[in-house]
Amino acid sequence: MTDKLEALSQPVFEIEVSGNTWLNCSAENLTPTERADFSDWPDGINKLYSQEYVTALLAALEEKDQQLARYSMSAGQADQRLCESRAVRIALGFGEDAIDVAPTDLVEAIQVIRRRAEEAEQRLQQPIKLPKSGIGMACKFVGDQIVVSLAAVLVETAMAGFKAEVEGELCTKHTSPGQ
Known part of the structure; x- marks a missing residue:
């Protein structure tokens, strides 16, 4: 949490509600009007936060959603990636469903194949x-x-x-x- 969010994270005030009744408020200068309806509020102490804090939290949540969107894919895309990775593992001599194959293992296998191909090309020149x-x-x-x-x-x-x-x-x- 950023320093700004940390500073805003304190409630502006608290209201204690029971049923439809306002029992207590931490802000002494606030009193409910006669038309105030607390029937949809949960019983107990309700913390109220500033609009600035709520807006900052929503912005941080949106930013995280955008970051996570990079990693999401459809079921079809996931199946395609699975098929591609399986084909690459098989072509490079690893097991079809090998789960212990790291990207570095794949790169190393490709480098070995390239090196062997270069050596074969050199032998062809002789x-x-x-x-x-x-x-x-x-x-x-x-x-x-x-x-x-x-x-x-x-x-x-x-x-x-x-x-x-x-x-x-x-x-x-x-x-x-x-x-």
């Missing part, structure tokens, strides 16, 4: 070194039984976004065995 086989433009890449054209491998790696280089010199002329 050419793949393909050995030149002793049989010229054909190399064994899949296994001992399968022979794949080196040119085909170069085309496929380029189409996949990788750089590739062949180590050594390529044969430019074909020689038959026995020549």
Whole structure:
């Protein structure tokens, strides 16, 4: 409570009522008129405050309501946020309904993914070194039984976004065995 509200928080005066009767008033110079009706007042001591105090309290209440309005949402918005947060937790490898996942955990997981993506991008910039086989433009890449054209491998790696280089010199002329 502010100092101003604290100063205004004291009642201006008190009126003691019983039934429809004014019994006592803390302000000596006040007396009820004959037409005064206290039937809707609670029995006992009733504290009366200044209009300035009531206005200040209403203004403070309105300010708090505005502050709280930032945090309120409809049921649909709450469901949307729940679905979004569940999807993010699943995508980042946390449990679907994990309640112990703090925002810092999510940020950390995203940073790890970014770092891994950057490392992968850097590796993509390094050419793949393909050995030149002793049989010229054909190399064994899949296994001992399968022979794949080196040119085909170069085309496929380029189409996949990788750089590739062949180590050594390529044969430019074909020689038959026995020549």
